[in-house]
Amino acid sequence: MPPIFLIDTHCHLDAECLFSQHAAVMSAAFAADVRQIVVPAVSAAHITRQQWLQQHYGCAVAYGLHPLAVGCREDNTQHLTQIAEVLQSGQACAVGEIGLDFYHGQEDAEEQEWVFVQQLKLAQQHHLPVLLHSRRAVDRVLKYLRRYPVVGGIAHAFNGSEQQAEAFLQLGFKLGFGGAMTFSGSHRIRRLATNLPLSAVVLETDAPDMAPQWAQGQVNQPANIRRFAAELADLRKMELTALTQACLVNTWQALPKLAVGSLLSIATPST
Numbered sequence: 021m022p023p024i025f026l027i028d029t030h031c032h033l034d035a036e037c038l039f040s041q042h043a044a045v046m047s048a049a050f051a052a053d054v055r056q057i058v059v060p061a062v063s064a065a066h067i068t069r070q071q072w073l074q075q076h077y078g079c080a081v082a083y084g085l086h087p088l089a090v091g092c093r094e095d096n097t098q099h100l101t102q103i104a105e106v107l108q109s110g111q112a113c114a115v116g117e118i119g120l121d122f123y124h125g126q127e128d129a130e131e132q133e134w135v136f137v138q139q140l141k142l143a144q145q146h147h148l149p150v151l152l153h154s155r156r157a158v159d160r161v162l163k164y165l166r167r168y169p170v171v172g173g174i175a176h177a178f179n180g181s182e183q184q185a186e187a188f189l190q191l192g193f194k195l196g197f198g199g200a201m202t203f204s205g206s207h208r209i210r211r212l213a214t215n216l217p218l219s220a221v222v223l224e225t226d227a228p229d230m231a232p233q234w235a236q237g238q239v240n241q242p243a244n245i246r247r248f249a250a251e252l253a254d255l256r257k258m259e260l261t262a263l264t265q266a267c268l269v270n271t272w273q274a275l276p277k278l279a280v281g282s283l284l285s286i287a288t289p290s291t
């Protein structure tokens with residue numbers, strides 16, 4: 021059987037609950053055939069931590085300001101300045117995670133949209149793909165992507181309609197599937213994961229959030245990708261190795277720097 025090579029395309033390893041146990045989290049991931057982890061930013065606050073994860077473990081990183089981390093214009097400008105600076109180093113595989121989130125209402129819609137547009141411009145300037153977050157805002161995210169086209173990327177934790185999925189695919193995006201797909205009641209997501217073209221899907225955990233059905237209330241971990249892959253292979257009635265190889269190629273298409281970048285390196289724990 022060919023080796024299984026998994027990439028977690030979306031994992032907040034810099035979040036305290038994972039970072040404080042990084043050695044255990046990383047060796048569990050490695051034991052579960054995870055060979056690359058993409059660590060997207062929530063804000064500029066953890067840039068140093070992300071750089072450490074990149075240097076120490078070979079993780080891939082993205083820099084950006086998450087729509088739920090958008091504050092007042094002054095703070096946003098400060099974050100964006102730091103993000104623009106760190107992107108100059110050429111070490112990021114994407115700009116992210118960025119987008120729009122109107123789950124809690126649209127009071128700060130104007131500011132969210134301004135921040136999103138600034139970051140789409142940064143992605144254009146650096147020819148980088150983007151990691152997209154959209155909640156109750158898919159059509160508006162699509163509108164901005166058409167207005168400020170980027171080289172593609174991943175619509176993370178995709179939960180839209182078939183038409184919206186098709187629109188992302190036409191704009192050169194892949195769609196991220198993870199924990200939500202494991203719930204038997206998530207009919208729409210499971211239907212999409214089953215029926216979308218195989219070339220459209222990539223795997224993600226969104227750890228520490230989005231714990232799967234079998235681990236509700238627990239901290240989600242990158243090692244869970246192995247079981248998400250098995251679940252997706254079952255849904256699509258495919259062999260696990262064929263599914264994981266397809267996801268790997270899709271990920272490399274969405275995030276080309278991963279194809280030529282280094283892999284995870286985990287020191288063998290001493291006994």
Ligand SMILES: [Zn+2]
Binds near residue numbers: 030060117226
């Ligand atoms: Zn995220």
